[in-house]
Amino acid sequence: MNNSNGNVEQTGHPCEHFLRIVYEAPSRRKAIMSLSESAAFTVEKMGVETDFNRLKLVLMEVLTNALLYGNLDIPSSLRDSQGEDAFWELVKQREEDEAFSSKKIILELECASYEIRCSVKDQGEGFNWREYLRSKDANDMEGYHERGILLILSCVDSLSWNEKGNEIRFTIELNE
């Protein structure tokens, strides 16, 4: 896998916790795409019965948030204040800046007989997810960040953050 290090463990018992994947990736856009593809590919190759488009999509969305707003520390308000071009220019600059790009994103994924459990952790400052959830109107879902959150919510069966807000966890129930 390009630009990321993976570690796959398969345990003998087929019913409970039969696959555990731990990946670490640097803070670059291509690396998180590669990480998302490889994790979904591994799960698919192991014969887990799930919707891989859904798994890949939610992985991309949570990894994108970890990259942009976590490790690269790009303010989401920049889009409104200075526009999209300024936002992506800053992303490019910070990907080239070792102080930001050397920060790691860690993906842990476990498959049990009935669900996939996943966590994605970045090395950023975290975010105030309580305030974020309180401030969101269900009808206000048309910005970039809101579209991402909406896609995540449509893919997962449960979603939570750690206290600091730099680790997101989700589960996807497996097909019967």
Added chain:
Amino acid sequence: VKDPEERSKMELSHEKIKGIVVVYLKGSLSIATTEEFYSQVSSLLDDGEKNFVFHISSLDFIDSTGLGTLVRLTKRIKEKNGEIRLAEPQTHIKEMFELIRMDKVLPIDKTKEEALEAFE
């Protein structure tokens, strides 16, 4: 099962039919590939093109950054009094457009021919 490297790539080509630029998107439109996509369509806009059909039957994956880039391009095209239509999305991609209500902003046609006819 396709190799992960293969699945993360995007291929882009275009042709002009009856004055409309048909852009063929294949593979994955994600945070890793949108920059190239945006840059190539922007070049066409800078060259004076303003009416586009994005033919996406071979687009297998799109994330929120890819969707956002389509919105960004739609705004630029509309600023030039142009029009943009999507043609032949796969079912899971079409469902995503509907989920985030992008089908209200970007018209979706079943075939490339229908999309081209809509310009007439």
